[in-house]
Amino acid sequence: MKVFDVVIVGGGAAGSTLGANLAREGLAVCILEREVEFTDRVRGEWLAPWGVAECKTLGIYDLLIAAGGHHVERSVTYDELMTPTEAEAAVLKLNTVHPLGARPLCLQHVVMQNTLLAHAIGCGVDVRRGVRDLIIRNGRHPSVSYTLNGDTYTTECRLIVGADGRSSTVRRQVNLVMEELPVDHLISGLLVENAYGWPAHLQAFGKSGNAMHLLFPQGDGRIRLYLEYGLNDRGRYSGGGGTRNFLEAFDAACLPNGRSVSEGTPVGPCKAHPSNDAILLQPFAGNTVLIGDAAGYTDPISGQGLSAAMRDVRTVRDILLAKTDWSPSLFLEYAVARNEYVRRIRCVTRFTTTMFARFDQSGFETRQRGMRRLAANPDLGALYLATLAGPDSLPQEVFTHEYFQQIFAP
Numbered sequence: 135m136k137v138f139d140v141v142i143v144g145g146g147a148a149g150s151t152l153g154a155n156l157a158r159e160g161l162a163v164c165i166l167e168r169e170v171e172f173t174d175r176v177r178g179e180w181l182a183p184w185g186v187a188e189c190k191t192l193g194i195y196d197l198l199i200a201a202g203g204h205h206v207e208r209s210v211t212y213d214e215l216m217t218p219t220e221a222e223a224a225v226l227k228l229n230t231v232h233p234l235g236a237r238p239l240c241l242q243h244v245v246m247q248n249t250l251l252a253h254a255i256g257c258g259v260d261v262r263r264g265v266r267d268l269i270i271r272n273g274r275h276p277s278v279s280y281t282l283n284g285d286t287y288t289t290e291c292r293l294i295v296g297a298d299g300r301s302s303t304v305r306r307q308v309n310l311v312m313e314e315l316p317v318d319h320l321i322s323g324l325l326v327e328n329a330y331g332w333p334a335h336l337q338a339f340g341k342s343g344n345a346m347h348l349l350f351p352q353g354d355g356r357i358r359l360y361l362e363y364g365l366n367d368r369g370r371y372s373g374g375g376g377t378r379n380f381l382e383a384f385d386a387a388c389l390p391n392g393r394s395v396s397e398g399t400p401v402g403p404c405k406a407h408p409s410n411d412a413i414l415l416q417p418f419a420g421n422t423v424l425i426g427d428a429a430g431y432t433d434p435i436s437g438q439g440l441s442a443a444m445r446d447v448r449t450v451r452d453i454l455l456a457k458t459d460w461s462p463s464l465f466l467e468y469a470v471a472r473n474e475y476v477r478r479i480r481c482v483t484r485f486t487t488t489m490f491a492r493f494d495q496s497g498f499e500t501r502q503r504g505m506r507r508l509a510a511n512p513d514l515g516a517l518y519l520a521t522l523a524g525p526d527s528l529p530q531e532v533f534t535h536e537y538f539q540q541i542f543a544p
Contacts, residue, residue: 331394
């Protein structure tokens with residue numbers, strides 16, 4: 135039995151970053167990771183400018199750049215309701231949206247995970263991979279028991295951190311119940327290479343037919359592609375012809391150079407995930423606290439999950455380093471702050487879903503109204519800017535039902 139200050143369950147991007155930050159300040163940290171080798175998760179490869187700023191504060195930005203992190207400079211909404219020329223006339227220069235000039239950063243998630251876990255090890259974190267049969271004992275003297283290579287171990291600590299994702303074992307064992315909201319559309323992702331016809335520093339999104347397309351270049355002809363689509367199309371992008379159908383969706387009239395994208399070489403799987411939110415109002419219990427998706431997640435349509443996880447890491451890090459008494463009430467402040475910025479992200483998600491991921495006739499009419507009103511009054515686009523500048527960058531009134539109604543109400 136070995137005693138640590140903090141045991142972190144989950145060695146992904148959030149868990150590794152928190153572990154490294156705490157170890158650098160002299161705390162004894164252990165990370166328990168289920169996977170012996172990380173694989174393509176399809177999600178978590180776009181950091182918003184506000185998330186990039188968080189990475190700089192956490193001391194990992196230079197690591198991500200050295201690992202191949204790629205900045206995009208411009209964003210265009212290529213959509214069936216406008217011509218490509220009209221779309222390009224409203225191009226958004228991404229270095230203007232954050233007060234520090236931060237731009238979005240794209241990097242394959244598995245590369246990010248490997249880089250950050252290696253960094254945690256370099257900072258002195260005790261990392262154990264391939265753990266199974268986790269048992270959490272919460273309370274005044276918390277501990278984690280697990281098996282590794284057929285042997286059973288028990289690790290005592292002052293605090294347990296659950297950074298083990300959407301299906302968190304930690305969350306379940308400390309009896310915190312997450313509410314998953316209904317799923318009415320799906321998101322599929324695919325990484326392609328040899329798509330040199332697409333500008334390397336241009337991200338794009340929009341709707342064409344029965345799908346919303348999103349493109350995030352990673353440099354050197356590599357692009358992470360996403361499609362959002364209705365449940366009735368769930369079989370279209372899976373099975374034997376799923377990858378081909380997925381790529382053909384990018385050969386759209388509203389998407390210049392889309393054919394060069396559709397002819398790219400698939401790298402890795404074409405995976406589908408539910409595009410929905412999950413709410414957890416209290417992300418702590420006893421001497422256990424949750425971060426990232428384990429603490430409740432936002433719909434990936436808005437691309438805020440990785441940035442929000444880094445915000446969680448920075449908040450929990452600062453709380454732990456500011457106090458020597460880690461009583462459970464310490465995380466009330468974290469819960470309140472997290473609930474508010476996640477609520478704001480959900481307002482952004484609702485805006486994006488209403489604008490691009492409603493595929494019936496009513497949805498089409500609603501997005502037509504929204505597009506007309508945004509064209510007449512660009513200031514109404516503040517909800518989109520929040521995805522870039524951050525949920526706390528805009529006034530409270532932007533994140534209200536009344537503001538939403540100004541855009542979409544009949």
